Amino acid sequence: MASPLSAGTPAPEFSLHSTPDQSVALGDFRGRPVILAFYPADWSPVCSDQMALYNEILLEFNRFGAELLGISVDGIWCHLAFAHDRKLRFPLLADFEPKGAVARQYNVYRDHEGTSERALFVLDGGGVIRWSYCSPVGVNPGADGILRALEALQPKPNR
Amino acid sequence: MTTSGEAPALSPPVGARDHAQGPASAPLTLVEYGDFECPHCGRAHPVVKGVQKHFGARLRFVFRNFPMATIHPHAERAAEAAEAAASHGRFWEMHDTLFEHQGALDDRHLETYAEAIGLDRERFLRELRDGAHAGRVREDFLGGIRSGVNGTPTFFINGRRHDASWDAATLTAALEAELAPR
Numbered sequence: 001m002a003s004p005l006s007a008g009t010p011a012p013e014f015s016l017h018s019t020p021d022q023s024v025a026l027g028d029f030r031g032r033p034v035i036l037a038f039y040p041a042d043w044s045p046v047c048s049d050q051m052a053l054y055n056e057i058l059l060e061f062n063r064f065g066a067e068l069l070g071i072s073v074d075g076i077w078c079h080l081a082f083a084h085d086r087k088l089r090f091p092l093l094a095d096f097e098p099k100g101a102v103a104r105q106y107n108v109y110r111d112h113e114g115t116s117e118r119a120l121f122v123l124d125g126g127g128v129i130r131w132s133y134c135s136p137v138g139v140n141p142g143a144d145g146i147l148r149a150l151e152a153l154q155p156k157p158n159r
Numbered sequence: 160m161t162t163s164g165e166a167p168a169l170s171p172p173v174g175a176r177d178h179a180q181g182p183a184s185a186p187l188t189l190v191e192y193g194d195f196e197c198p199h200c201g202r203a204h205p206v207v208k209g210v211q212k213h214f215g216a217r218l219r220f221v222f223r224n225f226p227m228a229t230i231h232p233h234a235e236r237a238a239e240a241a242e243a244a245a246s247h248g249r250f251w252e253m254h255d256t257l258f259e260h261q262g263a264l265d266d267r268h269l270e271t272y273a274e275a276i277g278l279d280r281e282r283f284l285r286e287l288r289d290g291a292h293a294g295r296v297r298e299d300f301l302g303g304i305r306s307g308v309n310g311t312p313t314f315f316i317n318g319r320r321h322d323a324s325w326d327a328a329t330l331t332a333a334l335e336a337e338l339a340p341r
Contacts, residue, residue, distance in 0.1 A: 049309070049310040050309070050310075052227060052229065052230050052310075053227070053309060053310060055229050056227055056228065056229060056300075057304055060301070060304065086229075086230065087229045087230070089229075139309075139322070140309040140310055141309065142304070142307045142308060142309035143304050143309075144304060144305055144306065144307045147304065147305065
């Protein structure tokens, strides 16, 4: 398994299509935590469960002001159909051309399969990776790790 | 730090607020996070029944709600209906009924089930309408996320997430292994 860029590393900047005529740049979210969820493919059973799970947890992510971005090498039309079918309420970004370029930057590309790993990154408002995790491809990593990482970003209350 | 994939512990642990079948002193506690509209949970239902029969008083079974409301439009109401039944002391009757009628979980059917298991119809409808048990369902859901629930059904055996398959043979073997002396 690849070892994803680790905590303390500035997150590589990128700009990817979220719809045929709109792009999302990582820098757009500066000042807020960002969750990057790389996954191998739209439609495959584990990914679908994982994305469906995150869709249910968006409210919790939002409590931390965090933005969730799903990323795979699927093309934008595939993403649109998948997001529509699963009623996803967060953007799916197409790491499609050049294929997997962003996954490679984060060191979570699987050369053999031509897809990304199932990998999670939590970035702080300054664009620095604060937590990363690479799951076995067949295992849905859940969301507890993401929530603990978001909590750790919170300023400690002064009492 | 890049953390390992160590599954977190069941949180909160099984306690008085839970719906449980079997003795609290049982050496085995099986917790299911489930969704009444989820077809996988529907298939797991008879598996759990079989496991309960097999282990008898050695097993305590606990059910917690984890409605995946976006993909299962009736799951949240069904969970609230089960909690409403619980407030009448009839949780398990409703739990079983819902899993046995997964294709008919709209409000009209929920009302029918409530009457069939002897709930006060007016009170049941009022509680459902007011979302009286929505908070409880949400608590279960959030606890599930914290515990590493990653889809439905997710099982925990004595507080640890069971990541292997939940077919009858695998689940039984995992529970037997827990009983074996170490």
